[in-house]
Amino acid sequence: MTSLRALCFAAALLLLGGCASRPVNPPLAHADPEAGYRFETHQAQVESKDSLVILAFSGGGTRAAAFSYGVLEFLRRTEVTGAQGQKARLLDHVDIITGVSGGSFTALAYGLYGDKLFDDYEQRFLKRDVQGEIIARTFDPGNWGRLWSTGWGRSELAAQLYDEILFDGATFRDLQRGKGPLILASATDISTGSRLVFSQSTFDILCSDLGAVRLSRAAAASSAVPVVLSPVTIDNYGGTCETKLPAWVSMFTDAENPPRPAARAIRTLRALQAYGDGAARPFIHLVDGGVSDNVGMRGVLDALEVMQALHEAGMKTPLDNAKRIIVVIVNSLSVPSTDWDESESPPGPVQIMLKAAGTPIDANSFESIEQLKDTAARWRTMRLIRDSAAMAGNTDPAVAAALRVPNAEIYAIDVSFSALKDKAERAFLNQLPTSFVLPAEAVDRLRRQLSPRRTMKRRLPGSSPSTLPRSMNTTWCWP
Numbered sequence: 001m002t003s004l005r006a007l008c009f010a011a012a013l014l015l016l017g018g019c020a021s022r023p024v025n026p027p028l029a030h031a032d033p034e035a036g037y038r039f040e041t042h043q044a045q046v047e048s049k050d051s052l053v054i055l056a057f058s059g060g061g062t063r064a065a066a067f068s069y070g071v072l073e074f075l076r077r078t079e080v081t082g083a084q085g086q087k088a089r090l091l092d093h094v095d096i097i098t099g100v101s102g103g104s105f106t107a108l109a110y111g112l113y114g115d116k117l118f119d120d121y122e123q124r125f126l127k128r129d130v131q132g133e134i135i136a137r138t139f140d141p142g143n144w145g146r147l148w149s150t151g152w153g154r155s156e157l158a159a160q161l162y163d164e165i166l167f168d169g170a171t172f173r174d175l176q177r178g179k180g181p182l183i184l185a186s187a188t189d190i191s192t193g194s195r196l197v198f199s200q201s202t203f204d205i206l207c208s209d210l211g212a213v214r215l216s217r218a219a220a221a222s223s224a225v226p227v228v229l230s231p232v233t234i235d236n237y238g239g240t241c242e243t244k245l246p247a248w249v250s251m252f253t254d255a256e257n258p259p260r261p262a263a264r265a266i267r268t269l270r271a272l273q274a275y276g277d278g279a280a281r282p283f284i285h286l287v288d289g290g291v292s293d294n295v296g297m298r299g300v301l302d303a304l305e306v307m308q309a310l311h312e313a314g315m316k317t318p319l320d321n322a323k324r325i326i327v328v329i330v331n332s333l334s335v336p337s338t339d340w341d342e343s344e345s346p347p348g349p350v351q352i353m354l355k356a357a358g359t360p361i362d363a364n365s366f367e368s369i370e371q372l373k374d375t376a377a378r379w380r381t382m383r384l385i386r387d388s389a390a391m392a393g394n395t396d397p398a399v400a401a402a403l404r405v406p407n408a409e410i411y412a413i414d415v416s417f418s419a420l421k422d423k424a425e426r427a428f429l430n431q432l433p434t435s436f437v438l439p440a441e442a443v444d445r446l447r448r449q450l451s452p453r454r455t456m457k458r459r460l461p462g463s464s465p466s467t468l469p470r471s472m473n474t475t476w477c478w479p
Contacts (some may be wrong), residue, residue, distance in 0.1 A: 022151040023159075023217060025208045027237040033244070036200030037176040037210055042095070043318055051324040052408075054096045055181075056297050057103025059223070060332035061434045064102030064448065067332040068128050070112060070447035071415060073118065094181045098296035100289040102436075103330070104185040104222040108215045109212035111167060111175050111183035119378040125166050126443045127261040133165075134158050134229075153230025159220035167219070172198065173211035184299060187221035187286035190231055194271035196284070196301060198222075205275045206234070206284070207241035218335055221286040223436075233284035238278035245273070248310060259309035265302040274474075297368040304375055304410070311404045322408045329369055331416040332446075333432045334460070369414055376410035383407070422447070 034040055056066060057068040075091035094314040099107030105125060110117050124299065137143055137157045146152050163169055175183060186197045196202060198218045203210040219233035252258045252266045253273060275281065292298065294358055304325075307317045319325070394400060420426040425445070 021149070022156055022233060023214065025203075025206075025210075025234050027211050027235075028203070028209045028241050031204040031207065031241045031243040033201075033204070033246075037172045037319075039096075039182060039199040040201075041176070041179050042182045048054040049095070050318060050322060051093065051326060052322045052451060053093045053099070054300060054327045055094055055324070056295055056300065056327060056329045057097065057099045057107050057331065058295040058329070058331045059434075060102030060294075060319055060334065061102045061223075061436050062126060062130070062438045062443070063334065063429075063432045064332040065435060066438065066443045066446040068099075068106040069121060069126065069332045070105050070450045071328070072106065073328050073447060074450035076118065087370065094341045096184065097301060098475070099183065099222065100183045100294055101225075102332070102434075103296060104289065105162075105166065105221050107183050107221055108175070108185055111178060111180055111197065112144050112170050112289075114178060118151075122443065123426060126305065126438075127401070127440045129437045130161065130165070134436070137161065151233045154406055155220045155224045155229045155232045158223075158229060159214070159216045159217075159232070162219050163214060163216040167215045168217050170212050171211060172200075172218075173214065173283075175215065176211065178196045184296075185218045186289040186296065186299070187218075187224070187232070188289055188291040188293075189271070190226070190285050190287045190291075191281075192271060192274070193292060195289065196286060202272065202275075203239055204241070205245075206274055207237035207239065207243060207278065222289040222427060224287045226287050226291065229287075231287050234284050234286065235291055235335065235431075236275055236278040236284050237279055238276040238281070242276065243276065248306075248315065249273075251313065252306070252309070254262055259313055262305040262309045264298070265305040265309075268298070268302050277328065285305045292313065293364070294333075294367070295329055295365045295368050297327075297329065297365075297372060300327060301368060301371055301375070304372075305405055308375075308379070309404055312401055314401070314404065317406075318453050319428050320406070322406075324411060325408045326411045326413065327372060328413045328415060329372075331369070331414060332367065333416060333418075334432055334434070335418075351388060369412065372410065372412045379405050412444045415450075417449075425449075 055068075055071065056067050057071075058064050060067070075094065076089055078090045079087055080090060097107045097110065099105070108126070109121060135152070137160075138147070140155055143157060147154065147157070184199060186192070186195050189196050197344075198210065198213070198221075200210045203213075210244060217232060219362075220229075221234075221323065224230065224232055249269055252262055253269050258266055275284070303319075307319060311315050382403055384407040386405065391399075391403070415424055417429045420429070428442075429446065429449075432438060432446075438446075
C-alpha cells in the first residue's frame with residue numbers, strides 16, 4: 001500500500017509538471033531599429049546634452065541592491081545649479097543605468113517607478129528575507145510538479161516572487177513609457193560565457209519582442225547564481241524577422257584587419273551575430289550576469305572601443321556631441337578576511353570552491369574599472385598630441401587618422417568599500433555575504449555610506465559648488 005501511495009504521488013507530480021510551462025518571450029515579425037526599448041529611442045535625450053552620465057550597479061545580492069540604492073538616494077537629495085542658474089538634482093542628470101545581479105533590481109525598479117521607488121523599496125525588497133521566501137517556495141510540495149517540468153526551474157519561482165513583491169507584473173514596454181534613464185540589465189549566456197543585455201537591440205537579433213518580457217524575468221536571469229538557482233531559458237527565433245545590423249558592424253566582424261582598439265567589442269558583436277541562427281540555437285540559457293561582467297562595465301567599454309575605432313575610420317557616432325562621459329561605478333565588491341594562512345591545514349573543499357568561483361569575477365571587475373581609467377588617459381594623451389604645436393604641420397593622413405580620438409573627456413568615478421577611511425566600517429561591510437537577505441542594520445549602514453554628514457566640495461562645470469560625500473575617496477566627485 002505504501003508503494004502504491006508513493007507511485008500515485010509521483011504520478012501526480014508528473015501530471016502537474018506536464019501542465020506547467022515557463023513564460024515564453026514572443027516572436028517578432030519585423031525588427032524596427034527605431035522602435036522598442038533601446039538606446040536609439042533614448043538617443044534624442046542624450047544628443048542634446050554635453051554630458052553623458054552613466055551609473056553602473058554591480059552584483060552582490062542585497063548588499064549590491066542596498067549600496068546602489070544609497071547612491072540613488074544621494075543623487076536625489078543633492079541639488080546643483082547650472083551655468084544658466086537652473087537648479088536640478090544630480091539624479092536628473094543620469095542618462096543610463098547598467099545593472100548586474102543584485103544591482104539589476106535597483107536599476108530596473110528605479111526605471112519603472114522613478115521617485116516612487118523611494119517610498120517603499122526598503123520594505124518591499126531590501127529589508128525582506130527574499131532568499132528565505134525562495135527556499136520556502138522550493139520546498140512547497142505545491143511547486144514540485146512545476147519544478148520537475150521541462151524548462152521550469154527555481155529561477156522561475158524566484159521570478160514569480162519578484163513579480164509579486166516588487167515589479168507588479170511590469171514589462172519592458174512599461175519601462176519604455178517612462179522618461180527616466182535607459183536601464184540596461186544583463187545576464188550571461190551559460191553556453192558561450194558571453195554577456196546578454198536586455199535591450200531591444202539584442203532581442204532584434206533573437207527576433208523577439210522585448211516589450212512583452214517581464215522585468216521580473218530579466219532580474220531573475222541577471223541574478224541566477226549558477227547551481228544555487230537554475231538558468232532562465234529564453235526562446236531564440238533568430239533569422240525569421242530580417243534583422244539588419246548597422247552597416248558599421250561588418251567593419252569589425254568581417255574584416256581581416258578590423259579597426260583597433262576593439263578586440264573585446266568584436267568578440268561581443270560576433271557573439272550577438274551567432275544568435276541570428278535560431279534554428280541551430282533555439283533556446284538561450286541565462287545565468288547570473290556577474291559571471292561575465294560583475295560591475296556592469298563591459299557594455300560601456302565596448303561602446304567606447306567602437307566609438308574610438310569609428311573615429312579613426314572617419315565615421316560619426318551618436319556621442320560625438322558629448323564633452324564629458326561620466327561613469328559612476330557603484331562597486332559593492334566585498335573582500336572578507338580569512339584566517340586560512342594562520343594554519344598549516346588548508347581550507348575545506350566548500351571554502352575553496354567558493355573562493356575559486358569568486359576570484360576570477362573579482363579580478364575581471366578590477367580590470368574593467370582600470371581599463372576605463374586607461375581609456376580615459378589614452379584619449380587625453382592622444383588629444384594633447386593631436387592639438388599640439390608639433391602636429392600643426394602634419395601632412396601624413398595615416399598619422400592624422402591615428403589621432404582621430406573622441407573629444408569627450410572620460411571621468412571614471414569608483415564608489416567602493418575599499419576607499420572607506422573607517423577601518424571598522426570597511427571590515428563590517430566586507431564581511432557581508434552575497435545573499436538576498438541582510439539584517440536591517442546592514443541595509444541601513446550600506447545606504448549611509450553616501451550620507452550628507454560626510455561632505456566635501458566639488459563643482460559642476462559652470463555651476464555652483466555641490467556637496468558630495470567623504471565616505472568614498474576623492475575620486476568620488478562630479479567633474
